[in-house]
Amino acid sequence: MSKTLITGGAGYIGSHTAKTLAVRGRDVVILDNLSYGHRDFLKWGEFEEGDLADTAFLKDVFSRHDIEEVVHFAAFIAVGESVAEPRMYYENNVRNTLNLLGAMQDADVERIVFSSTAAVYGEPQTATLAEDHPLAPLSPYAWSKRMVEQVIRDYGEAYGLKSAILRYFNAAGADPAAEVGERHQPETHLIPLILHTALGIRESIKIFGTDYDTPDGTCLRDYIHVTDLSVAHALALEHLANGGESDIFNLGNGNGFSVREVIDMAREVTGGNIPVETTERRAGDSPALVSSSEKARNILGWQPQHADVRDIIETAWKWHQKDCR
Ligand SMILES: NC(=O)c1ccc[n+]([C@@H]2O[C@H](COP(=O)([O-])OP(=O)(O)OC[C@H]3O[C@@H](n4cnc5c(N)ncnc54)[C@H](O)[C@@H]3O)[C@@H](O)[C@H]2O)c1
Incomplete structure (x- = not known):
């Protein structure tokens, strides 16, 4: 073949x-x-x-x-x-x-x-x-x-x-069966950094900027x-x-979630204390990046099965608990 x-x-x-x-x-x-x-x-x-x-x-x-x-x-x-x-x-x-x-x-x-x-x-x-x-x-x-x-x-x-x-x-997120998952070195992505904080590998999660023109002042991203x-x-x-x-x-999923929303959801999923440190805006960060993915749905017939941010965090949590043991 x-x-x-x-x-x-x-x-x-x-x-x-x-x-x-x-x-x-x-x-x-x-x-x-x-x-x-x-x-x-x-x-x-x-x-x-x-x-x-x-x-x-x-x-x-x-x-x-x-x-x-x-x-x-x-x-x-x-x-x-x-x-x-x-x-x-x-x-x-x-x-x-x-x-x-x-x-x-x-x-x-x-x-x-x-x-x-x-x-x-x-x-x-x-x-x-x-x-x-x-x-x-x-x-x-x-x-x-x-x-x-x-x-x-x-x-x-x-x-x-x-x-x-x-x-x-x-x-x-990660493979729902946790056979593989996210492991970047150094890690720069928000959800793994939050989960490393929940696991005690990091002391706190930094929020870069709380004064953006968004509902809670933190950046919106499409996960x-x-x-x-x-x-x-x-x-x-x-x-x-x-x-x-x-x-x-x-x-993308076409929905923007703020940094604070993702942290709150991670607190719910992990049941852990996730200390936050707020700092200045980071150069080059857009307030919001949200997709329209209609074309992929229409032409490729793509239908996301894990569009819920809770599902994304739950699968990532399952993986990180296993990977960081
Ligand atoms: N992670 C994201 O959110 C994201 C968002 C947009 C685009 N992308 C793109 O998706 C792709 C994959 O990202 P990822 O998060 O899986 O990154 P990753 O670093 O986990 O994977 C990249 C892989 O490419 C390999 N590689 C790099 N240079 C190589 C080379 N010269 N020869 C052979 N192998 C080489 C690395 O060893 C690594 O396994 C990248 O092209 C990235 O730009 C990622």
Whole structure:
């Protein structure tokens, strides 16, 4: 059977997607250099350990496996670090993606699903963000994703590459069976930081800014369960395999939850005391980032099953209790 290559499949979203694709009967190959991935997340499919910077390795992987499609997660993901170290970000996220696209072209692999981000929109000009909202990245990280989007579209025009570009809002939660979950080092994402505080690994959770023009003064974000996100990748692959047009899709739930609401919900779920420290606003944080994901629902038939933020926190809590033991 022909296979699906998952770059970055030892990471958070990639490992959940490996599970979803394997459960749906796909034969998967994971390519990861384990720079931020985890060997114990490699539970589905075959593993190829190596770096996208290594073009000989890429050529070898494509020659040894009958790969018919690629899901490309591998990237560096920390916005703040990208401001301090743009070279790292452009080299890994842009140049190494060019290596991947070149190896795909040489091996006649014509379909790719690419992990982009809501950060390509920059400051929101409307209450919810649809795919045609103007693009104005605010960091090298967001620019690196924007650039790759353009490269993929140009390769589509010139070489016939078929693509689904998926712009995620805030991925959160964990596999409901807790076989994999979120483990970033360093951790910068809100829900894991809150749960680490509930577990006593951190002393308090910081709220950056309490004077935003939002109902309780803290930032609003759109949280999407990682399993729902992984299913969207499976549907995007099926869309392309069935001859669907290349397209761009937002992935979020369309509801904004404030930082305080998420902390309150985590207190309910964990029953724990979660001390809060309020500090100044952080540069570059938008007051609200909320998606319109109608297009993914209409064209891909995507229907999130874990849209409730309680469900997202409960699955994350189950995972973190196990992972942080
Ligand atoms: N987590 C989110 O909320 C979020 C939001 C928007 C977009 N994204 C995008 O989703 C993708 C996955 O994010 P994640 O949270 O799972 O991150 P992650 O760090 O857990 O996973 C990324 C994986 O890619 C691997 N990798 C990085 N560079 C590599 C290289 N040169 N060669 C081989 N492997 C390499 C890492 O080892 C890691 O396993 C990224 O592209 C990220 O930009 C994530």
